[in-house]
Amino acid sequence: MVKRLDYGFRGFQVPPTARRPRSTRRRGHSEKSSEGGQACAFELLASLAGKLLQESESSASSNAIEGNHHHGFSHSVVEKERQDEVSPLIAKGVHNGSCAESIFTTEMESKKSSQKCFEHAETDCVVECVSVNNNCNSECREKIEAHVNSKNLGWENKFVHNSNRLVEIPEDVRESCDANIKNGFRREPEASNSGVKELTLDNKFSLKDPLELCINSPALIDSNNDVRSPFCGELFPKASLSRHGNNNRLGFRDDDENFLRRNKVRTKSKAFRPPQRVACRRIRQMLTSKHRKVAPNLKDYGHSRTDGGVKPLYRKRKTCYSFERSRHSSLFKRRKFFGRSIVITSDGGVSSDSVSNSPNKGMDGDNSNSSAKLYVSKDSHVKFSIKSFRIPRLYVEVPRAATVGSLKRTVKEALMAMLGGGVHVGVLLHGKKVRDDNRTLRQTGISCEQSHDKLGFVLEPSSSQASPAVCVGEPSRCKTSQPTRSREAHVLDSGITDALQDSSLLTNTGNLVESNHDSTSFSTDTLADKITTDARALVTFPTRSIEALAVVPAGQKTRQSEFVQRRTRRPFSVSEVEALVEAVEELGTGRWRDVKLRAFENADHRTYVDLKDKWKTLVHTAKIGPQQRRGEPVPEELLDRVLAAHAYWSNHQAKVPKLEP
DNA sequence: GTTAGGG
DNA sequence: CCCTAAC
Structure with a gap:
């Protein structure tokens, strides 16, 4: 602090303009490219989506015949003791992380074979069972590998059915899981990938009083x-x-x-930005947009924001796709054994009907327990049935002349952008994230029966870094919570194409595009029976962003995907x-x-x-x-x-x- | 790749 | 923070 005195400029001085004003420089303003033709993308995408839908359905049908080893939803559990041993799983084609895989596979459900698989769920659907007591042995590993193999098979057939599966998470496992989620998922995705195991329990064990956790609209929250x-x-x-x-x-x-940068070889290249950011940024914009729609009155307080957090909405962007929070969807058929279903949603902080609006009516006819509640078994276990991880809506934009293949690639890139960095799982209670991983369910209150409709899970990219913008059960609270810092929800519920085969991440599914009319509606009707292709599910962006499209029409020069995302604001x-x-x-x-x-x-x-x-x-x-x-x-x-x-x-x-x- | 400045 | 011109 002494050296400063050496400057001899203590005290304010009128700063003379010492430098040539930059304003004298010529600053040609590049003309904004005109927009036009983007409307056509709607039609194109609609038709393409329709094709893909047909394609997936046919493949799904054929696959159902041989799909006797489909996997139900498996709750990903990381057992740190076994990470090294499971690592070979990566070589089996689990691309980019088992966590993502698990999430996706939960979506892989076909309306056409749901009934069939439902039978499996009650009978021999269990493919592997990892000991909940960490007694996993070599046999366990074999089963897991078999699981993966089976999954790969399913991917090859573009279809993997995942029936609902009850997942039992004993408390004595929780800690292990938490530790690994923390140390593996977050810090070291690769390690976590290798450490992911599927923990599933036979339905037979859990059907007594299943608690169905329907996880929808995973949102990105502060991790x-x-x-x-x-x-x-x-x-x-x-x-x-x-x-x-x-x-x-x-x-x-x-x-x-740092995490991001380390994983992109720390190149300072400005030309490339991690795809995640694109999605995130876009999502943020979408969310921001939503906020504006939801609370137009906020415009009255325009002065409250000048940092550009909202402005990006209207900025020139080269973003080529985006995710948006999804509404509730029922891409799966109800299972009759889900007599008590708890639908837990998170909607990215935009809006959604309260969780308390149990979709039981729509999902279960003989719903005798409309008021869902957690089932706490006598052995102090809380049983969750995670019905599905909802993949948010996916927005893509492709040129009218784009090929189907390019569309597929676009979708793929969108998916990879979303999950490429791995996924964390967040637990929400009363709309707030349960941050302390070391707390027990009992301490947290999750095991309480009253908490059922306040419980939620969210998926968040490993690169997430901002504040939560998640709603579970109490969307109203979230609508106004830190919109500027809201982290982008990861939603993706539109076309999942077979282009993803290569990534071994996804298979085609029959659940391509869901009807989507009201973003806030919480339809309890399963859409599995009426999958539709709604052009609006594929939203286009201004044409000029085509320049940055991730899609490269086959045969044309491979345009490097250009992802642009505004960095998150980080006040000094x-x-x-x-x-x-x-x-x-x-x-x-x-x-x-x-x-x-x-x-x-x-x-x-x-x-x-x-x-x-x-x-x-x-x-x-x-x-x-x-x-x-x-x-x-x-x-x-x-x-x-x-x-x-x-x-x-x-x-x-x-x-x-x-x-x- | 840096710097300066406007947006 | 982004973008761009000018170095």
């Missing part, structure tokens, strides 16, 4: 329970802020972004501001790269452009009255330093480029 930025704490101990030495840099880990903390001020004081305002290297080298999510921008805003903030400032208040002392440094460096125009050794 940062334990991924906390050290910034929350004392990131800048006095020592590190000292000017002596060059160690006054932010040494925190940006888990999420006071600590960061301080570090920035420090660096700028030393280096000046024209060496942002050096500033970055000096003070933010380990903050991957802060680019030197960010720092420059932040400095810009800081200067502005310092000039305006305190009452006009928003966001986290910056200490006046820092702002003074900002002004001082700004004035100083405006004069000293990097006369001494190297103040530092």
Whole structure:
């Protein structure tokens, strides 16, 4: 803090304009490409979807004949003790993570063979059973492999039926699962992939009083329970802020972004962005849009947001597809043994009927227990039946001249973008995420019978990093909860094409496109019997985004998919501001790269452009009255330093480029 | 790849 | 934060 005095610019000085104004530069504004022709994409996609639907149905029918080993839904459980042993599963074609696989397979259900498979569910549908007591042995592994093989077979046939399966999660397993979800799913997707096991129990064990958890509209929520930025704490101990030495840099880990970047080889290439971000970004936009629709009055408070969080809606984007929260769907047929069904939904924070609106009526005729409740067996086990993980709506856009293959690829890319990074599972109770993985179900209250309609699960990409925007049971609460930080729900319920065969992630299903008219309706009618192709399920975006389409018509040059996603807004903390001020004081305002290297080298999510921008805003903030400032208040002392440094460096125009050794 | 500035 | 021009 002493060195600053050396500058001799204490106190505010009117910053002279030392540099040639950039405004003098020619700034040709690229003309926005005209939009047009996008309307045709509707028709194209509608027809294509129809074709795909037919295709899938036929394949499903043929497959039903030999589908005696279809798998019911399997709750993915990671057993850390067995991770290494299960890792060979990856080689079996479980592409990109078993977690994703599990999710998808739950959707793989055909209306045409649901009845048949239902029989299996009651009889010999159990393919493998992993001991709930962690007694998994080699036999268990064999079964798992068999499971995978069978699944692959199913994929080859573009159809895998997954009947409902009751999953029993004993408490003594929970901890193990939690630990692995945390350490595997989140931190190390690959490891988690290898560690995923299917834990399924024969229906026979659970049919006594099954609790059906129909997981719909998985939404992305904050997964940062334990991924906390050290910034929350004392990131800048006095020592590190000292000017002596060059160690006054932010040494925190940006888990999420680092995670992403590590997994993309840390190339700084701007041309490519992780696909997840595209989806996420798009979803955010969709959600934001939803928010606007839901609460148009918010426009009255337009001043409340100027950071562009909403603006992206109207920005030029090259996004080629998007996910949106899905409404409730019933792509599966009801199972009669689900006498008590609990439908747990999360809808990405947009809206949905309350969970309490049990769809039992629609799903179960002889519904004698309209009020669902958790079944707690005498052995202190809580039994869940996760009926299905809902895959959100998928938006794609392809040129009119796109081929079917390209459409398939687009869908595939969308899926991979969504799940490529792995998936976390979040548990929601009363609409709030249960963050403490170490709590027992009993402690959390999940095992309470009253909690049934407040319980939810959400799927979230491993790269998720923001706040929750999830509703379960109490959508109204979520509608207004931090829309700007809302993390994107992952929804995907439209066409799943056989193009996904290669990825071994999905198979074709008969559940291509669901009818979708009212995004908020919670239809209890199963749609399995009336799968429709609704063109609206495939929404197009402005034509200019075609330039960035992930789809490359076969035969044409392979245009590298171009994913663009606005980064999540990350307000600078006071600590960061301080570090920035420090660096700028030393280096000046024209060496942002050096500033970055000096003070933010380990903050991957802060680019030197960010720092420059932040400095810009800081200067502005310092000039305006305190009452006009928003966001986290910056200490006046820092702002003074900002002004001082700004004035100083405006004069000293990097006369001494190297103040530092 | 950086920097500066407008959006 | 994004985008772009100008280096």
